[in-house]
Amino acid sequence: MTAIDREARGIRIALIDSGVDGTHPWLAGAALSHHQVERRGELCTVVDGVSGDQAGHGTACAGIIHRMVPGATLHSISVLGPDGRAARDALLAAIRFVVREKFHVVNLSLGIDVPRSSPLRPADHRSVVELYELADAAYTVGVVLVASGSNASDFRTYPGKFKSLIGVGRGAFADTEALVSEMTLDHEILAPGDEVLAPALGGGERRWTGTSFACPHVAAHVARIRAARPELSVEAIKAALHELALSSPRGNPSVEKQVTDATA
């Protein structure tokens, strides 16, 4: 394989989340643009936005990506309205936008969680079908969607479950570059998602735990692959990612033991 461009220069990464605070020190020097989903009557549409994050989550994900691929351009798409809430159709509108704009990589640490014990409700079913079609469209046009899987085994998370995209689970890895292939019905790859150091709103940083924070690690790896081999299809990128996992640092046993000890 061609040498990986670790900075991923020229790669456009979309981050669908709560917005990004571009003034955070972790993002100093980052090439950033801001968009937001706006409701116009019955329809949601993506418009230009401003730097800002209403929940802190998007800034944390952006910090992880920028730390790993400082040469990539980050495009924040906030799905939160001015009141800090978002409808499901806002999420769908954001995904539609990133597919239409053909971003190289899309980080999606958002989704629909459905209890495994429950049947899909009609509203969930409609959203899941639409997500499925959007994920298929992304695959067809070569947009790599990277989506977080569920935190708890009792849940199914969409679109993270779909096989047309890259579903991400989390592991307790000391090395931020770690990747482990794990093909399941819910995800296909594990990345660091436990006690991940990332930005906190207000200029500081904190430790975050959740699949949401594993997802940007994988998005960054995909960005490096795309920078090195822009001609690769989504399928080939997935294969390259799993190849990378074979040679990447595995879960650090000492960290896993530490976590086990702490929870025993």
Add this chain to the structure above:
Amino acid sequence: MVSRPLSEPFTARLRDLLSTLESGALLGVAEARVRGLGEHLRFACMALPCSEALVALEVEALGRLSVPVVADRDGFRSPLGGGPLDLWPSGTPFAYLLAGGAGHAVGLSPGDSMVASLRPALAADPVYAVFVPIRVGSVVAGGAALFSHRDRLDQRHLEMAERLAEVLSLTVESFRTERAIFELFARALPDLIGPEAPTALGAALERHVLALRAAPEYRRRLQLAVAVGRVADRGPAEAELAAALLDRIDAYARTLQGGA
């Protein structure tokens, strides 16, 4: 069926009764809900290394979040010594949860701005927190937060918190169903009875169904109420039907106020 003349005194009595009914019903249901949520949260504090736990639920009409109860291992309490704590989701982790975000655990620093708006409800500064969404049907109705003042909360606790949220959602779901039905009738009946009524009952009910943003399973029940409204909209029978409905709601409210 109870029959009453549609007169001014009746209209006035109806308005008074409806306002009493609405507040009484909400109070009765809210108390039961808070007890249920409080006990679940207390159990979480006993089962997990967390010192305090709370839920923040969406106040649908206002866009705010309300924290009705905070629990620790010893029991549960109102966050502000008698009343709920109200906050806007913006700037809190709940904003992300309401947007469909998944649960997550975080480390906190002293005086951390992430929990600043929740701090008045807590006994001490937490060092770790877990935030998980509470889903009612396909809608995220709020979130639960577990706080530790000393121990780390990790991925295992996050998983357990996700399961706790499922239990909490059942309590919230039951409450929201009751409240939706009551709001529907309480708001729409004056439109029917009042001499200055600007809209017909059917239209008013349909408007409120939409306003409640009800999930499909509620919507089926509420659409039944809309159908009743359409029948009642047709003429002289309207007053009798409204009065009968009123009596039934009245009886139901009495059972709630009696602690059922």
